[in-house]
Amino acid sequence: MLSDVTRGGLAALFGEDRLVTLPATAFPPPAADTEGARLLPTVGAPVGTLTLREPDALSGRLPLVRDVVHVTDFEDRDEARQETATWPVIGWLPTAHLAPTPSTADRRRAVARVARGEMSAQTVSDGGRVMEIAALVVSVLALAASAFVSLRQIRLTKHTNTLPVVVDLFREHRGLRLARAREVVFRQLPGWDLSTGMEGLPERERHLIRDLAWFYDNLGALVTHGVVDIEPVSGYLGGSVVSVWERMEPLVRVERAKRAQNNLPDPNRWQEYFENLYHLVKELPPPDARAQSRLWRLPQP
Template identity: 75%
Template sequence: MLEIAALVVSLVALAVTGAVSFRQLRLTEHANTLPVLVDLFREHRSVRLAQARQVVHEQLSAYDLSAGLAGLPEDDRHLVRELAWFYDNLGALVAHGVVDIEPVSGYLGGSVISVWESLQPLVQAERAKRARNAMPDPNRWQEYFENLYHLVRETPADRARAGTHLWRLPQH
């Protein structure tokens, strides 16, 4: 009987140790992710990227997107390229597990979707232009951004927010 009690105590101790180790691992992951997310969210709120989003939403339709980036005036081209690179870089971090999709979708999901849908014709034209110029792997241009768009569509912002145990507002 004493052996069974010792075995039960050992199993309970093993389970508690495993649970504590798992929790510690999650805390470490969050500690490593937090500065990355804070910097990304800060950059997204920057004046420059806000101007870029304004160009995308208010001016892009007036340009010839079939010419790719070349169809934009120089100042707007720089802004749009910077915004696309931001989302492409963010998409790379999500795709490789550096950053979870839930906080990205919960905070930036609407922007990811609206910007991608506005830029998609330009991205397709740019990829075609790169293919004609024999650039290596032309379809890779903005591929992480495109993948991020699909991930956000699979994990909509309202579901990402509601999925956290600390969200109290109703879904829209």
């Protein structure tokens, strides 16, 4: 119901700066008591859902249906065509002009014309059905447009919030410390005795490996819980996730076993998000993650 729509409600959903109004003087007298004529000057309509017509610069009035469309194309009854032609056009969707439903006074005049024999009751009935269908179609289109705008706004807000997180993570991954840690994992770790876990590693290298593991574990937590999307993570550093995990997995297993022997709670929690990130990247390999982007232009390897 239009009577349930308030400016505060629309402003909360779309933002005050996105609401536009029409002056009350833009409506011709026959449409002055329609719901649209009462609400559009005060409540307004959200930009992006529909576009409001600009009143004529000379008359200050809205154009009528007969001024913007050929009513003969959609109504074959002269009486209904004449009634429809006098409705003001308040705006349009991408493929449809919008005109407010006739007011109560208009409907009463139509009934009086039927009583005088100037219009058939069937014409009034057909016109009512047409308007009911048109109103339903417009409502569905407006709802779909509003849902699209709202979802896009939510997505843009999410990207705005997560962008600094992703940038910082990628910067840290490129840093000298983690680059040195990956070098240790690739070149030195396979040759060490891992039977005693982290304790058996040289102290300096142990700290590097620990920081690298916790980096991927923290990244895995963000991806697992939907804070960061898997696509850019896999596309940009998925190869490192896979190769580092496969070299560190024996060390992780030993550490988990030691925690279980010491009766520590949830011993498998150690690097669990890192392991889960590994499986997510295996499900969406880096080439596939990059190819899924609509802006990726390079061919698959």
